[in-house]
Amino acid sequence: GEETWEELRLLAEVQDNFMTYEIYDDVITLRLVQEACKMLDVTSEVVLKLFGEYFFSFCKMSGYDTMLRTLGGNLVEFIENLDALHSYLALSYQEMNAPSFRVERTNDGRTLLHYYSDRKGLHHIVPGIIEAVAKDFFGSKVTMTILEQPEEEERTGKKEHVIFLMTQTNEGAKTETLPNDKNWAEQKDIAGKVMLSRSICHNRVPHSFCPSYPKRLWIEEKAFCNAFPFHIVFDQDLTVKQTGVNIQKFVPGLQRTGNRLDEYFIVVHPEVTLNIHSIKKFINSQFVLKTKREMLPQSFQNQSMLKLRGQMVWMESLCCMVYLCSPKLRSLQELEERGLHLADIAQHDTTRDLILLNQQRLAEIELSNQLERKKEELRILSRNLEVEKKKTETLLYAMLPRHVANQLKEGKKVEAGEFKVCTILFSDVVTFTNICAACEPIQIVHMLNSMYSKFDRLTNVHDVYKVETIGDAYMVVGGVPIPKDTHAERVANFALGMRIAAREVTNPITGQPIQIRVGLHTGPVLAGVVGEKMPRYCLFGDTVNTASRMESHGVPDHIHLSPFTYRALKDKMFDIRERGEIQVKGKGLMTTYFLLQNLKLSEKQIMGKGKEETCVYRDDQQEAQSLDISYHVTPLYSFVCIASVAIETSQLPQSYDSLLMLTSLMVELKSVQNLIRQ
Numbered sequence: 001g002e003e004t005w006e007e008l009r010l011l012a013e014v015q016d017n018f019m020t021y022e023i024y025d026d027v028i029t030l031r032l033v034q035e036a037c038k039m040l041d042v043t044s045e046v047v048l049k050l051f052g053e054y055f056f057s058f059c060k061m062s063g064y065d066t067m068l069r070t071l072g073g074n075l076v077e078f079i080e081n082l083d084a085l086h087s088y089l090a091l092s093y094q095e096m097n098a099p100s101f102r103v104e105r106t107n108d109g110r111t112l113l114h115y116y117s118d119r120k121g122l123h124h125i126v127p128g129i130i131e132a133v134a135k136d137f138f139g140s141k142v143t144m145t146i147l148e149q150p151e152e153e154e155r156t157g158k159k160e161h162v163i164f165l166m167t168q169t170n171e172g173a174k175t176e177t178l179p180n181d182k183n184w185a186e187q188k189d190i191a192g193k194v195m196l197s198r199s200i201c202h203n204r205v206p207h208s209f210c211p212s213y214p215k216r217l218w219i220e221e222k223a224f225c226n227a228f229p230f231h232i233v234f235d236q237d238l239t240v241k242q243t244g245v246n247i248q249k250f251v252p253g254l255q256r257t258g259n260r261l262d263e264y265f266i267v268v269h270p271e272v273t274l275n276i277h278s279i280k281k282f283i284n285s286q287f288v289l290k291t292k293r294e295m296l297p298q299s300f301q302n303q304s305m306l307k308l309r310g311q312m313v314w315m316e317s318l319c320c321m322v323y324l325c326s327p328k329l330r331s332l333q334e335l336e337e338r339g340l341h342l343a344d345i346a347q348h349d350t351t352r353d354l355i356l357l358n359q360q361r362l363a364e365i366e367l368s369n370q371l372e373r374k375k376e377e378l379r380i381l382s383r384n385l386e387v388e389k390k391k392t393e394t395l396l397y398a399m400l401p402r403h404v405a406n407q408l409k410e411g412k413k414v415e416a417g418e419f420k421v422c423t424i425l426f427s428d429v430v431t432f433t434n435i436c437a438a439c440e441p442i443q444i445v446h447m448l449n450s451m452y453s454k455f456d457r458l459t460n461v462h463d464v465y466k467v468e469t470i471g472d473a474y475m476v477v478g479g480v481p482i483p484k485d486t487h488a489e490r491v492a493n494f495a496l497g498m499r500i501a502a503r504e505v506t507n508p509i510t511g512q513p514i515q516i517r518v519g520l521h522t523g524p525v526l527a528g529v530v531g532e533k534m535p536r537y538c539l540f541g542d543t544v545n546t547a548s549r550m551e552s553h554g555v556p557d558h559i560h561l562s563p564f565t566y567r568a569l570k571d572k573m574f575d576i577r578e579r580g581e582i583q584v585k586g587k588g589l590m591t592t593y594f595l596l597q598n599l600k601l602s603e604k605q606i607m608g609k610g611k612e613e614t615c616v617y618r619d620d621q622q623e624a625q626s627l628d629i630s631y632h633v634t635p636l637y638s639f640v641c642i643a644s645v646a647i648e649t650s651q652l653p654q655s656y657d658s659l660l661m662l663t664s665l666m667v668e669l670k671s672v673q674n675l676i677r678q
Helices: 002-012 026-040 044-069 075-080 082-092 125-138 181-202 221-227 245-250 276-281 332-337 351-399 402-409 432-438 441-462 487-502 542-552 563-569 603-607 618-626 631-649 656-677
Strands: 100-105 111-117 140-148 160-170 231-235 240-243 265-269 287-291 307-315 320-327 417-429 465-470 473-478 516-530 536-540 559-561 574-584 588-598
Touching (some): 002 026, 026 044, 044 125, 075 082, 075 100, 075 125, 082 100, 082 351, 111 125, 125 140, 125 160, 221 240, 332 351, 351 402, 417 432, 417 542, 432 441, 441 465, 441 473, 441 487, 465 536, 473 487, 487 516, 487 559, 487 563, 487 588, 516 542, 542 559, 563 574, 563 588
Parallel strands (some): 516 559
Antiparallel strands (some): 100 111, 111 160, 231 240, 231 320, 265 287, 307 320, 417 473, 559 588
């Protein structure tokens, strides 16, 4: 699943997406296998074998099932033709570094599979693939056992050689090893005659038959050399006896018989020593020979070297090997680079069609590669857009309640709502105007940013809604936008936390802790969204005014309560002291109170420290989490404060650096406003 893959990817430190036509280092594969073994608590052998099984399924899902089914009529033929399939695929995937396979039938009736690869440590994939092929294509069960991992002298390039013993069980039959050469030939001869008679009766093409050979070969020497313009006949000592006409044309030295094959060619595939013993051993492989540059005429040495690809056939009666081959070409461009033309290739040779078809295939691959790259770019952009969207939503949810913000995003009109009861808090910094007059703006920013960060964290702890900040004034409400019966308790505890937090913020002039005034009032309000360019969730009503009066008529480092808030808190385990009657502007005489402490909660609990959860109210932690107002956006309010400070003090920054800082912050404010508006 995606979660397991993501965990594995992070452990292996690999990218999260892979392109179809890109080349990737095997270190990535080995790292993934290593981490998968740790995660699943299994051996690498198990993981790689399962990978082999799935790779076969993946090839079928990718549209290669028909091609794979036609490789052979039995498992041995299938394996012997895998190298030919890889050779064909290499025309499209030039950088493909495929393994090589060779089947050996021993005299004691065993069938051995020789596996060669440049990739060490991946040979356990092979049993997974072969067993899946045998079961799916041939209805048999094959068991693969590693016999040995020898160093093969004939092999010059591949780094790993593993020999598997293949034991096959047909459905409904007993277990047996695949037949050796002699038994295989006898059984094939008998089966061929039976199949031939059956096919005649049923008017079908036989799957197995006994061929009939002529007593003499009805073709003259010149006709053969012209019909097969790219062929070489050589003896056991690699002495060239006969060549096609076009090989002589492009390798003029071969016009003279008696030259050695290894003087003019090197073996590209399979990577073996060029001698008759090695060739016989890999007789079922496709051989690719490449001309040696130093053996060509001077006029040919500036061209790309000619590669020949074809089949080696041993002629027992003549003790010679015939190499029936064609130029190995991927495109018309390679044809031109080697000085060849389509006319140089025999008309019966499918290399002509292969070049033209592969030219089209390469163009399709390039187009597909471009589309896949664009798709990957879009995926990355989409992911980045999602990240930016979340940042924007964080800012938006910090400015507006979540459900209100969602309504605005959907283009809906947000109706104003009436709340019958809530508790509002106002606070300000004592002597803030004097502090502003004596400090540079950046010092004020640091002070307010430190204070507001602490206050914003407390809004999460006590689940109250931060309405706004104006200069040094901080306003929160409990019971809005989601009504809560404990609104007064929440705001009271928040106020106690504010007073403690403020003692951790220092006055930039005196170096002493700052003091704040806090005022609370409880009553009804009307709430709604105001503005279009910079929409804000605002509270209206006399309750707001009265709460503001409680703050302005308060005492430094005290929490001032109105009689309505007092009645809401008096039976809630709070220590409250009566202040007495005071004259409140616009309200007349009011009996007010001071909130001293919470008798139930400790200072750590009020500050939200020492617990895993941030909210102290267990009844609605989930709800509070959904209304999470991130305090990481506090700098936004600091920017607003700078403007307020500059206006309030009627001062410009006193240094060039301060002016740059102010300008930078104002530009940032503008970008944040644009982001929220979007």
